[in-house]
Amino acid sequence: MMYFKLMRIFLKENFSFRRLLGVDLKKSKGKAILLVVVLLYSLGAFLFTFGYMFFDLGKVLAQANLVEMLLMYLFMYVFSISIMMVLFRANGYLFRYKDYEILEPLPIPHRTVLFAKATVMLIMIYVGIIVFVLPIGFAYFYHSGFSFVGLLFFLIAFPFLPLLTTIVFSLVSMLIARLTSRFRKSNILNIILMLAVFIGVSAFFMSMNFSEDQNPLLNQQGFIKGLGEIYIPMMWFVEAVHNHDVISLIMLIAVSAIPFYLFLILIQPLSLTTNQKGVTIVTRKNSKPAKSQARPLFETLVIKEVRKFFSIPIYAVNAGLGPLLLLILGILSLVYKNKIMSFMSETVGLPVSIEIVVAIVVLFCLATVYTSAISLSLEGKNLWIIKSLPIKPQQIMNAKLTFNVLLGLPFAYFALVLISISFQFSLVDFLVLMLLATTFSLMISAIDSFVNLQFPKFEFMSDTEVVKQSVGAMVGILGGMAMIALNGVIFYFMDKAIAWQLAMAFVAIVDLLIFAFFMFLINKYSPKLFAKMAG
Amino acid sequence: MLKITSLSKSYDGIKKACDNINLEISGGDIYGFIGHNGAGKTTLLKSIAGIIDFDSGEVLIDGNSIKHNPLEAKKLIAYIPDNPNVYESLTGMQYLDFMADVFAVDIDKRKLLINKYATMFEISDVLNNPISSYSHGMKQKIVIMGALIHEPKLMLLDEPFVGLDPKASFLLKELFHDLCNKGAAIFFSTHVLEVAEKLCNKVAIIKQGKIVANGDTPTIVKDQSLESLFMELIKES
Numbered sequence: 001m002m003y004f005k006l007m008r009i010f011l012k013e014n015f016s017f018r019r020l021l022g023v024d025l026k027k028s029k030g031k032a033i034l035l036v037v038v039l040l041y042s043l044g045a046f047l048f049t050f051g052y053m054f055f056d057l058g059k060v061l062a063q064a065n066l067v068e069m070l071l072m073y074l075f076m077y078v079f080s081i082s083i084m085m086v087l088f089r090a091n092g093y094l095f096r097y098k099d100y101e102i103l104e105p106l107p108i109p110h111r112t113v114l115f116a117k118a119t120v121m122l123i124m125i126y127v128g129i130i131v132f133v134l135p136i137g138f139a140y141f142y143h144s145g146f147s148f149v150g151l152l153f154f155l156i157a158f159p160f161l162p163l164l165t166t167i168v169f170s171l172v173s174m175l176i177a178r179l180t181s182r183f184r185k186s187n188i189l190n191i192i193l194m195l196a197v198f199i200g201v202s203a204f205f206m207s208m209n210f211s212e213d214q215n216p217l218l219n220q221q222g223f224i225k226g227l228g229e230i231y232i233p234m235m236w237f238v239e240a241v242h243n244h245d246v247i248s249l250i251m252l253i254a255v256s257a258i259p260f261y262l263f264l265i266l267i268q269p270l271s272l273t274t275n276q277k278g279v280t281i282v283t284r285k286n287s288k289p290a291k292s293q294a295r296p297l298f299e300t301l302v303i304k305e306v307r308k309f310f311s312i313p314i315y316a317v318n319a320g321l322g323p324l325l326l327l328i329l330g331i332l333s334l335v336y337k338n339k340i341m342s343f344m345s346e347t348v349g350l351p352v353s354i355e356i357v358v359a360i361v362v363l364f365c366l367a368t369v370y371t372s373a374i375s376l377s378l379e380g381k382n383l384w385i386i387k388s389l390p391i392k393p394q395q396i397m398n399a400k401l402t403f404n405v406l407l408g409l410p411f412a413y414f415a416l417v418l419i420s421i422s423f424q425f426s427l428v429d430f431l432v433l434m435l436l437a438t439t440f441s442l443m444i445s446a447i448d449s450f451v452n453l454q455f456p457k458f459e460f461m462s463d464t465e466v467v468k469q470s471v472g473a474m475v476g477i478l479g480g481m482a483m484i485a486l487n488g489v490i491f492y493f494m495d496k497a498i499a500w501q502l503a504m505a506f507v508a509i510v511d512l513l514i515f516a517f518f519m520f521l522i523n524k525y526s527p528k529l530f531a532k533m534a535g
Numbered sequence: 536m537l538k539i540t541s542l543s544k545s546y547d548g549i550k551k552a553c554d555n556i557n558l559e560i561s562g563g564d565i566y567g568f569i570g571h572n573g574a575g576k577t578t579l580l581k582s583i584a585g586i587i588d589f590d591s592g593e594v595l596i597d598g599n600s601i602k603h604n605p606l607e608a609k610k611l612i613a614y615i616p617d618n619p620n621v622y623e624s625l626t627g628m629q630y631l632d633f634m635a636d637v638f639a640v641d642i643d644k645r646k647l648l649i650n651k652y653a654t655m656f657e658i659s660d661v662l663n664n665p666i667s668s669y670s671h672g673m674k675q676k677i678v679i680m681g682a683l684i685h686e687p688k689l690m691l692l693d694e695p696f697v698g699l700d701p702k703a704s705f706l707l708k709e710l711f712h713d714l715c716n717k718g719a720a721i722f723f724s725t726h727v728l729e730v731a732e733k734l735c736n737k738v739a740i741i742k743q744g745k746i747v748a749n750g751d752t753p754t755i756v757k758d759q760s761l762e763s764l765f766m767e768l769i770k771e772s
Contacts, residue, residue, distance in 0.1 A: 187624065290628035290662035292635075292646050300636035304622070311624030381620040388584045389637045390609035531588040 002108055006116035013461060014120055035455070035471060042478040043131070051135030058139035068242040070140040075161065075234045076227065077132040082162035083169050083201060085125050087194055088314045090170035091177045092462050093121040094267065095274040099461075104275070111264075114271055118264055125162050133158070144242070153249050154241045160256035164233060167263045172197060174274065190313040195324070297391065301399030302406070305375060309403070312463045315371075315378065319467070322368035323411035329361065330415035333422040341423075355429050356491075358419055359436055359504065362412050363487065366441050367480025369408035373448035373472040375400045377457040380466075383533065393530035394523050397449050401522075404445040412437040432501045432508075436487075439511035444483055446518035448476045453522065453529050487511065536562045536689050536720040537583065542592030544578055552578040553589065554744040560737070562688070562718040565711050567731030567752075569724070569761075570741035571769055576724040577617065579741070580693050583722070584614035596689055610638065613682035617693040617724075619674035623667035627658065627677050630666060631684060638685035645684060652680045655706055671698045679707065690714065692723035696730060708734055732761040740768055 054070065061067050092098070094117055103113050141151065176197070180189040227234060233255060239248035295303065309316055341354075376397070379386060386396055416437060420430040455471035467473060487507050494503035537560040544553040552575045560566045570576045582589045585601045585608065594601040599608035622630055628649070635645040653659040656676040666674060675698045682690065690711075696704050711721050711734065725731050731738055732752065738761065739749035747768050748755055756764055 285660040286663040287660070288663055290626065290659075292628060292632055292642065292649060294632070294640075294642040294645065295636050297636055297639070300633055304625075304633060307624055307629070308622070381618075382622055384581075384584075384586050384614070384616050385621070387586045388609065388612070388614040389634075390606045391637060392606060 002112050003116055006108070006113060007119060010116055010120040011123070014124065014465075038471075038475055038478075042474060045478070045482075046131065047135055050132070051138060054136045054139040055142070058143040062143040067140065067144045068238050070136055070143070071238045071241055072227070072234060074133055074136040074140070075237055077136065078129050078161045079165055079231075079234075081129050081132060082125050082165045084198065085128050086121075086162075086166050086169040087173050087197065088317070089121060089124065089464060090166070090173040092464065093117050094170060094271055095174045096177065097275065100275040110272055111268055114268060115264060122159075122162070122166065125166065126159070129162065140241075147244070149244045150241050153244060157237055157240055157249060157252055160253050161233075161237065163256040163260040167259055170263075170267075174270070178274070187311045187313055191310070191316045191320075194313055194317055298395065298399060298402075301391070301396065302403050305371070305400055305403035308375065308378060309371060309407070312378070312467070314464050314467050315374075318473075319369055319371045319374070320407065322365040323408055325368075326362065326365045326408075326411040326415040329365070330411075330418035333415070333419045337422045353500070354423055355425060355433065356500070358416070358423075359433055360484070360488075362415060362433070362437050363440050363484050364481075365415075366408045366412055366437065367444055367484055368477065369404060369441075370444075370448050370473065370476030370480065371407060372400045372404035372445045373452050373476025373479075374466050374470060375403070376449075376452040377460075377466045377470055377472055378463060380458050380460060383458055387530065387533070393526035396530075397453065397522050397526050400452075401445045401449045404448065405441050409438060409441045412441065428501055432504045436504050436508045436511070439508040439515065440483070440487070443511040443515040443518070444480050446515045446522065447479055447483070448472070450518050450521050451475045451479065453526055456533060458533070483511075483514075536560055536564075536597055537722060538593075538595040539579075539583065540593045540595075542579070542582060542589055542594060544575075544582055544587070544589040551744045553582065556592070556741075556744075556746055558739060558746065558749060560689075560720045560722055562720050563715045564737050565715055565721045565735045566723070567725060567735035567738040568722060568741065569726075569728065569731055569738060569765060574741045575744040576741055577693055578744075580614070580691050580722070580724060584612060584691050585609055586614070610685075611688040613685070613687035613690050615678055615682050615690070615692040615695055617697065619671065619678045619698070621666050621674060621678055621681075624665060626665050627662040627669070630677060631662075631681055634681040635684050640685050648684055648686075649680070652683060656680065656703060672700055672703065675699055676703060683710070686717075686719075687714075688719050690719065690721045690723070692721070694725060695723050696725065696727060728761045728765055732756065740765060742769060 054073070057073075058067060058070050061069050094114065097103075097117060104110075137154065141147075144150070176190060176193045180186040180193060183189050229235075233252055236248040236252040236255075239245040240252060309320070413434060416430065416433050419425070420433070425433070452472045455475070457466055457470040457472065460466050460470075487510075490507050490510055491500075491503050494506050497503075498506075537558070539556055539558040542553055542556040543551055545551045554575075556579060558566075568576055568579070578587065581587045583594050583596075583601065585605050588602075594608075596608040596611050599611070601608045622633075625633065631645070631649055640648075649662075650659075653662060656679070658673055658676055658680075661669065661673065666677060669677065675695075679695070695707060699707065708730075715721060735752055737750060738752050738755055740747050740755075748764070752761075755761075
């Protein structure tokens with residue numbers, strides 16, 4: 001059957017080890033082993049920390065006889081992660097797929113292609129959400145008491161959970177792409193609209209169940225329950241798994257599967273039209289004369305990175321979320337100073353000062369800026385350009401590293417200045433925090449650059465593969481988290497012996513040394529590694 | 536201008552994509568490079584341009600080794616691939632500025648050259664548009680312009696006429712002659728044997744990674760056509 005043949009090809013194109021990670025296992029066994037170890041460690045660390053959090057929460061909920069809340073949390077994760085994934089992928093999977101020109105001339109009905117594409121997109125979503133579903137599901141079945149029927153209903157219901165969000169946000173994704181394609185700065189508009197939709201959806205749900213004087217962070221349970229009240233499939237899911245209610249299970253399946261099937265049938269003509277438009281190039285004449293501008297080499301390389309960043313929405317949204325959070329954080333610290341202070345004392349109850357919490361948050365945001373871990377990979381088919389030009393590989397890597405620092409650090413400074421004003425930090429405290437942010441940003445940028453040099457991924461069908469699925473992206477993000485943990489451990493021990501400001505300065509110096517070490521590696525090995533890269 | 540000595544390259548360690556290749560190209564030469572699909576043309580061109588590493592041998596560009604002194608060697612060359620993959624998010628002008636910045640072409644000179652070539656290839660009115668909105672031929676033209684912006688001494692081109700309209704092909708051939716008159720050398724691969732025969736003063740034929748014939752076009756072709764010679768050489772085991 002053609003559907004399965006197509007599926008096999010699409011799955012191979014999307015999920016083969018080589019495509020996912022850009023490494024040929026047979027050719028580079030050493031790298032493969034290293035990779036497997038890193039990935040297993042990362043996955044294990046994530047499952048353990050995330051799982052522990054929900055296992056602990058489950059214990060509290062079970063004591064309050066509210067263990068089914070875990071299923072609501074699970075549903076929430078499926079809901080929000082599938083929104084993010086669909087927003088950025090649906091257009092490429094359903095409405096503007098890159099192999100349209102290959103597939104369309106073949107005697108295959110468009111419906112078959114569309115169904116196969118949709119299935120692969122769903123598989124991608126399932127892979128993305130299962131990492132979150134597993135630990136929460138485990139916590140639920142552990143604390144609620146294992147039930148075979150419950151597990152069976154859970155497994156039956158699971159594939160249907162993201163279907164409704166997929167329908168809605170596929171259309172949103174397509175509409176945004178169509179709307180913005182009319183404008184000259186379509187990519188930047190696309191980034192802004194995608195972020196606006198995501199923040200808008202989050203704000204809508206956050207606003208559902210809070211009175212003005214309530215702190216949203218203190219009222220998660222109310223929020224989840226509120227969502228359940230307006231989004232009935234969530235309650236059906238909970239009823240089916242927790243109370244073994246067959247009717248709820250059937251309702252969930254019917255209300256998800258039937259609209260999804262109809263959606264695929266109804267969007268066929270739309271998919272055909274948008275794909276046809278995608279392969280048609282209309283060049284408009286521009287009466288405004290083009291201006292030439294000369295720049296020094298390094299500056300032009302950095303500007304090339306800036307333009308690349310803003311030209312790929314998924315790249316900008318993923319690697320640029322940290323700076324955005326820092327910006328929001330800085331402004332919020334001025335506006336909600338008192339609420340944050342009371343939240344810190346009432347809820348978090350951490351035995352640490354506000355300065356330390358600020359440091360952790362700023363480092364976390366900086367760790368999510370990982371352009372240097374993927375920007376070399378994103379050269380993709382254009383690699384021939386930089387390889388054939390008289391530019392030292394070190395210069396190329398340094399430009400990519402510099403862009404990563406420039407993307408995060410100014411926002412960290414901005415946030416730290418505002419936070420320091422809000423919380424009236426002393427000058428020394430402020431300077432120490434600035435120092436740590438600087439050395440941490442330099443360090444992770446250098447580590448990320450080295451990771452990308454070691455694990456470049458030049459063969460990809462869409463930029464999403466590099467931004468979200470490549471080794472560079474995974475190690476870039478998780479490596480950043482690991483470096484925060486390392487900073488934390490060093491600080492913990494130093495803080496016992498000396499003043500926290502000195503301890504933090506010591507951590508900053510360690511970060512600086514690590515940065516110097518990775519710069520040495522980059523400068524030493526980049527010519528050799530560049531020569532090996534296939535152009 | 537270009538001296539290739541005993542160049543060998545294998546992708547899998549078994550079969551050689553380029554096998555002990557020796558070639559010499561002087562300033563003023565328009566050198567055609569002919570071979571069947573998979574013969575090793577692109578591999579050789581990419582090796583000369585420093586895009587892929589080769590296993591043994593040497594490539595000297597005006598005396599600069601592409602392996603040991605790549606920056607100096609690359610300053611003299613321009614490479615144009617068979618498929619115009621460029622930074623599609625940049626506008627045509629931004630791409631040309633990028634190339635000019637890399638080769639440190641001063642602003643007056645670049646303006647002059649951009650104006651000259653944009654007018655010649657009739658793309659002046661789209662230089663402000665993103666390259667993603669260009670047709671295949673326009674992309675090819677912008678890549679050619681990017682290559683010409685530093686007036687290279689050696690141009691390496693992989694199937695340069697594919698995708699160009701007849702007028703642009705004609706102009707490119709004229710450009711080849713102009714560059715050669717100024718002392719530059721052109722080395723390009725092609726499947727269009729008539730073009731090679733008429734345009735090139737020298738040709739090389741590659742078969743399964745080995746150069747099976749090379750030299751002055753009239754000497755190589757003798758009294759037959761290049762097409763018949765090529766077919767003959769390809770048939771021979």
